[in-house]
Amino acid sequence: MLIDKDSLTEFARQIFISLGTEEDRAQEIADHLVEANLKGHDSHGVGMIPSYVRSALHDILQINADAELILDKGAVLLVDGNLGFGQVVGRQATDLGIDRVRDTGIVCVGSRNNYHLGRIGTYGERCARAGLVSIHFVNVVGHPPNVSPWGGRDARMLTNPFCCVVPTATDPIVLDMATSAIAYGKVRVAGLKGVPVPDDCLFDAEGMPSNDPGVMNSGGTLGPFGKHKGYGLALMCELLGGGLAGEWTIQDVERHKSPTVNHMMMIIIDPALFGGLERFQREVQGMSDWLHASKPAKGFDKVRLPGEPERESMAERLANGIRIDDQSWETITQSAQLAGVSKADIAVLTA
Numbered sequence: 621m622l623i624d625k626d627s628l629t630e631f632a633r634q635i636f637i638s639l640g641t642e643e644d645r646a647q648e649i650a651d652h653l654v655e656a657n658l659k660g661h662d663s664h665g666v667g668m669i670p671s672y673v674r675s676a677l678h679d680i681l682q683i684n685a686d687a688e689l690i691l692d693k694g695a696v697l698l699v700d701g702n703l704g705f706g707q708v709v710g711r712q713a714t715d716l717g718i719d720r721v722r723d724t725g726i727v728c729v730g731s732r733n734n735y736h737l738g739r740i741g742t743y744g745e746r747c748a749r750a751g752l753v754s755i756h757f758v759n760v761v762g763h764p765p766n767v768s769p770w771g772g773r774d775a776r777m778l779t780n781p782f783c784c785v786v787p788t789a790t791d792p793i794v795l796d797m798a799t800s801a802i803a804y805g806k807v808r809v810a811g812l813k814g815v816p817v818p819d820d821c822l823f824d825a826e827g828m829p830s831n832d833p834g835v836m837n838s839g840g841t842l843g844p845f846g847k848h849k850g851y852g853l854a855l856m857c858e859l860l861g862g863g864l865a866g867e868w869t870i871q872d873v874e875r876h877k878s879p880t881v882n883h884m885m886m887i888i889i890d891p892a893l894f895g896g897l898e899r900f901q902r903e904v905q906g907m908s909d910w911l912h913a914s915k916p917a918k919g920f921d922k923v924r925l926p927g928e929p930e931r932e933s934m935a936e937r938l939a940n941g942i943r944i945d946d947q948s949w950e951t952i953t954q955s956a957q958l959a960g961v962s963k964a965d966i967a968v969l970t971a
């Protein structure tokens with residue numbers, strides 16, 4: 621399926637409205653998901669809709685819940701997402717932090733109990749649009765783990781994302797990444813295509829490196845990125861996102877059968893604290909130019925900054941449309957019907 625941004629957004633919006641989600645929320649969730657597709661992260665785009673619909677129909681995902689401020693200590697806020705759509709309650713927690721940082725210069729927001737937050741960069745980009753730096757430590761809980769600790773043989777964590785966004789005079793620098801070497805969605809796609817995954821991403825049940833996506837069906841695990849270093853960062857996401865800001869970490873095996881929940885610790889900094897946004901942006905610009913000037917290594921066309929691949933993908937997909945593989949599209953349209961969109965409406969919406 622090749623579909624343009626506006627049609628895909630409207631289709632997604634109608635699915636959420638049919639579920640009973642209020643219209644402005646439905647729009648926000650649809651915008652967030654389609655932007656993830658545009659930015660090249662199909663694993664966090666409209667392909668999430670089937671699991672969202674399932675969780676809503678099982679009354680796990682609270683489709684019209686708002687974030688609730690449960691503790692206010694000036695530069696520290698604790699916000700409960702009440703298992704509402706992460707795209708809404710995560711944004712609400714971010715906005716509380718942005719408002720507060722105007723008084724305090726720095727704020728740490730614990731944003732707990734969010735149903736899947738989607739693409740974490742979205743929240744950092746919102747801070748950057750307000751001229752702010754942000755750092756996000758996020759854990760993922762609710763599912764059985766699929767990422768092994770460095771040196772371990774079995775899965776003990778999920779793909780805990782880390783994100784740091786820095787504003788510039790133009791586009792922000794957006795480091796936004798899973799701490800696993802590869803996203804599970806990419807392994808699944810490789811399996812369907814019958815192609816191997818790159819080196820250093822997967823381990824079999826004996827803890828031996830493997831390129832075979834099939835190992836995930838026989839006790840294999842995703843490795844952490846960057847060996848012990850990525851493992852260490854994943855652990856910090858677990859401890860700060862889940863343990864300190866959130867309500868639980870993944871060692872609580874009793875909770876492995878619940879839905880995808882993200883706990884996020886978000887630190888937002890006003891560069892004015894350290895001498896002003898302009899001076900900082902000059903330094904950021906100088907550093908960006910410095911890195912861009914590096915002679916490309918063999919096999920590379922140029923050096924990029926974090927966030928640039930997403931903007932390139934977005935320009936291409938806005939121009940040419942978003943391609944969704946047949947199997948994912950089939951599942952999305954099935955879940956649209958489960959949500960209450962009629963076959964006739966689906967045909968019109970996706971024509």
Ligand code: NAD
Binds near residue numbers: 740780783924925
């Ligand atoms: P990725 O590996 O594609 O990119 C990671 C980072 O590297 C990005 O900031 C990107 O801009 C940068 N990058 C990529 N190529 C680059 C290059 N050539 N030069 C410089 N920088 C480059 O991303 P990922 O790790 O697969 O994560 C994808 C998305 O999944 C993220 O948006 C993340 O927030 C999301 N995620 C969410 C959850 C959740 O539970 N909500 C869990 C895991 C991941």
